[in-house]
Amino acid sequence: MSSLKFGTSGLRGLVTDLEGGPSYAYASAFFRTIRADGGEGTVVIGRDLRASSLGISATVAEAAAAAGLTVIDAGPLPTPALALEAMRQGACAVMVTGSHIPDDRNGLKFYRAAGEITKTDEAAIIAALVLEEQPELSGQTASTMLEPEALARYRDRYRAFFPADILSGLHLAVYQQSSVARDLLSELLVALGARVSTIGRSETFVPIDTEAHRPEDTAFIHETMASGTFDALVTTDGDADRPLMADEAGRILRGDVLGLLTARYLGIDTVVVPVTAGSALERAGFRQVMRTKVGSPFVIAGMEQARRDGADSVAGFEANGGFLLGSDVSLAGQVLPALPTRDAMLPILATLAAARAHDVRLSALVSTIDAGETASDRIPDIPAERSGAFLARLSEAAYLSTFLRTVGAPQAVDQQDGVRIELDQGRTIHFRASGNAPELRCYTEARSAVDAEDLLRWGLAAAAAEVQDTGLRP
Missing domain, CATH: 3.30.310.50 (Alpha-D-phosphohexomutase, C-terminal domain)
Structure with missing residues (x-):
């Protein structure tokens, strides 16, 4: 029996069950559903840094070319950066990533031009799936156009929104490990005024789970922060759609706490969260808190409902820290456009900026919200x-x-x-x-x-x- 299964965010399973024909078949089924709806004729493909992702992305490109789509290779980049590029181009997208799961597993995340696929889309992909579709794969990269600027556009989204000195005075440890955003994160923090020390870079994949922390990661973070050198430690999971942050004492901040602080800093009116988020949200002063089933498709559906119901500004987040911006927001005269998919960069930057704005350390900022x-x-x-x-x-x-x-x-x-x-x-x-x-x-x-x-x-x-x-x- 194959391990491949749609979960809370895309298709995942063992690499041995995904490589070759199965990844071709699932990608082809996605492209058939796009074509059946008269949808996008271009696909943007991205990947994380795990060992199997390059080969699987080449297979997805072959499936796209066979389906008659124009193929754009965005290379290794964060999942939210790929989603942003797909929205810009009016294209669909496939991200090859297993997120935080171990290196012997991988997955595919599918996007339409408007954003993440829905649970209805997942059902349509399964209905269109022909697992017997086992073509003779060439092993050669399909004819593609490269898009090296997709990562730069994602970086510039935040450089333009936040004032250049907003993190001035902070000394931050960036735990690089194998995150696809490891260099981008350091670059952004420096651009916004912080002093950065990079640590823990790895050329083999490290499965960072931002919600269920491995003992070795917790120990490494505590050891790093015990020196008293840093104001915070920051990192992300493998595809950089989930953040992880520790305060000056090495205590890891919960993902829903990061989301709450980010939403409050941005002046969000209505928040949409899964039932796993903490109950402090109902005490935080938001006009409305909507709770959903676990998974970004359900949070996105809730944000869309909130907008239809007249909410002024909407955001969603999960216990894993992924932050979904459901409407445009403004700060100091700059507008940050909506990006309704999980993102690690915004909660990291906004939480640090909130601490600087209040001139307090992270632990003191967290103590203000009675998070339990x-x-x-x-x-x-x-x-x-x-x-x-x-x-x-x-x-x-x-x-x-x-x-x-x-x-x-x-x-x-x-x-x-x-x-x-x-x-x-x-x-x-x-x-x-x-x-x-x-x-x-x-x-x-x-x-x-x-x-x-x-x-x-x-x-x-x-x-x-x-x-x-x-x-x-x-």
């Missing part, structure tokens, strides 16, 4: 049918009360994506099946880090006992 504490982890190797059966039972009031009896009584339940349960004393626990891996995920929130971790440990152990029960069936 969260924790999350996953139970691996749990088949979807077992996760589904467990979540279905949690939706039964009697079973839920029995399951929670040692930690508290449910105060409210949200079943928009998995089961999110509000307990007493500001605590929540949320179980959901991963959208792109055989995992059951658990998220907790509490007023202290100790309580959040304790609740998480309980949740993982209790859920593991349930999903391993051989009597548990859909």
Whole structure:
């Protein structure tokens, strides 16, 4: 059985299941749906820096050429930079990236000229898919036009919007690892006045997850910041659509905290977030907070609904830190056009700028929003049918009360994506099946880090006992 599957953001799976014919087949299905709608005749292709991405992007280019599309190679660049270029050219786009997952896996992210594909588009691609479509691949790069300026245009988007000295006085550590934005990020921070020290550059792929941090990454960040030399450490995941930032003490800021600070700094009116985002948002003074299922397609759909409902300015963000700008915003007379796809650069720059504007350190800035504490982890190797059966039972009031009896009584339940349960004393626990891996995920929130971790440990152990029960069936 192939590991390839559409999840919360694009198609992902093992490299061995994606290389060659399968990547050709999925790309061809995407291009067929574009053609069937009378859509774009040009495709822009980009990639991250993992070992398999160059070869897969060449296969995608062959599929595009066979479909009669004009092929533009944007080379290695951040996913939001590719989306920006596709919007500029009125073209569709394919990003070859596995985001934060390990190097033995990869994926494809698909874009129409207007932005990310929807869940309806995903269904259309699957319907158009012919996996038996196994052409004799030439192994040669299809005839393409190079577009080396796409990355520069993305860089200039932020250089033009933020004042040149807005980060003056900050000394920042840029953890470069294998992020496709590792040089761009350093360049932008220097252009905006910061002093930058680059660390940790790697020529092999490093799977940086901005939401579930690897122990070795956490240790490296703490060790780096223990010197007291830096005001903050910044980095991104592999394709630079998710940020990671640590404060002066080496404490990693949650992605939803970065999103909240960014939205507040930009003067956003309405925010759209998945149910995994912290409850501080409802206390932050936004005119409206809309919650959706997990995944950027759902956040984008929520932003579009907010605009139709008359919101003045709209943004979305996720617990992983990816920030989606749903409307144009202004700052000091400069306008930043909407970019409704996950972006790492804007939350990094805006959060640092907010700290400078208030003349405080990052830790002090975060303390102003009463964000509480969260924790999350996953139970691996749990088949979807077992996760589904467990979540279905949690939706039964009697079973839920029995399951929670040692930690508290449910105060409210949200079943928009998995089961999110509000307990007493500001605590929540949320179980959901991963959208792109055989995992059951658990998220907790509490007023202290100790309580959040304790609740998480309980949740993982209790859920593991349930999903391993051989009597548990859909």
